[in-house]
Amino acid sequence: MTTHHIPKGVSRDTLEDVVAGWEAVGAAAEPKHTADVEDATGLADAVGRQTRFLEDVGVLEADGQEHRLTERGQALAGALAVGDDGRARERARGLLADWPVTETVRGVVRGNPSDEGELVPIVAAVTGHDPEASRVRSGVTTLLDCYDWAGILERDEDGRYRLPDDGERESSAAASPGVASPTATADEEAAAARCGISLGSPPESGGERSETGDPVEVLGETDAADVAELVEELASAEGGAETETDGGGDREAHALTLEVDVDADPEDVEALVQHIREGLTAANAEPGE
Structure with a gap:
């Protein structure tokens, strides 16, 4: 099974600070060491633990022992650095949508809303990690939070994750009972x-x-x-x-x-x-x- 990296031991807010930190040290223009970002953000070892995940989703690319922001990573980091949440969510949505793991996760919840307790072991298995490891569980939780923030998934009133268009279909069905399946594409x-x-x-x-x-x-x-x-x-x-x-x-x-x-x-x-x-x-x- 292919192993995909996930966030490690950080919340979504901290992960955003790490990404913005790469922009702050000029990693869009030239490769930088994780130590440079740690100094700029004050996040110590949290920065280094996220590089594999950020490489996996296309935010960073390795250059020897250093890393630099990709073009799409720069767009995300720049939006986060200036506090433009709407643009940051849009950039994150594009990056996550192209990540192979995402379509599998969307397939799990399509028509089958699932709570965090149900999804964590499934996503851990999909990414090739041990769901019993505490750092893996926290990393998957952060990933699910990123999906929710970016609009890849959403939470219903019961806190279950579902596809945004599943909620739209439920509303449409309630407003127009009897309407059947969509027309041919x-x-x-x-x-x-x-x-x-x-x-x-x-x-x-x-x-x-x-x-x-x-x-x-x-x-x-x-x-x-x-x-x-x-x-x-x-x-x-x-x-x-x-x-x-x-x-x-x-x-x-x-x-x-x-x-x-x-x-x-x-x-x-x-x-x-x-x-x-x-x-x-x-x-x-x-x-x-």
């Missing part, structure tokens, strides 16, 4: 178009309908191989075509992983395409329709 529409199939809204009237009364797309010359290609492309579009539903949690996020028999009957193929269309275009309908 541009990549999904393009993938369908290459196979000669439309993922647009169902026709307002006329045309064939399924047993449930929903309009059925007439495939014409499209065969099962075309649909197999569509399913594969849709599954890869937008990182797997994972679609979140707005139904208050009663339907789970899903990815298109359907298998198609190339000898399928035309009626079966039509039913499959209708199933795909229903999953991607349900949000076009007004509530109550």
Whole structure:
């Protein structure tokens, strides 16, 4: 397992002071020793303990026994040095979003809000550390605090970490019950178009309908191989075509992983395409329709 470094034995506020300290000693212009930052900040050995993490997330880069701020690290450190919290949060969000650990953590809490006690051992395992070590637990706690501050995660009223858009979906679902999953993305529409199939809204009237009364797309010359290609492309579009539903949690996020028999009957193929269309275009309908 790849080991990723985490903050060591400091709070988020102290970590911010360390980053700002690198700016204060001129590490944007030339490499500096950790001792220079320790003298400038008065933080003693706390500075040296953070260099591996700051390298890992792209704030610092090593130059022999010294370190210098990267271009993105300079932007963050500069904002922290002048107390521009909004700009600092934006810069930190960009750096953390590109860190491999972050997407894994986001995947853990997606649709599954988790408190600190649940997340600490998981994040420790993801980063390759012993969750029983006190310094590891404090480091992960600081990392989670950084995620919250930067807007990567947020805490709900119960103190559980969740994705910010999970909270937006819950609010939207409460305000508009009955609204289903989002419409197809541009990549999904393009993938369908290459196979000669439309993922647009169902026709307002006329045309064939399924047993449930929903309009059925007439495939014409499209065969099962075309649909197999569509399913594969849709599954890869937008990182797997994972679609979140707005139904208050009663339907789970899903990815298109359907298998198609190339000898399928035309009626079966039509039913499959209708199933795909229903999953991607349900949000076009007004509530109550």
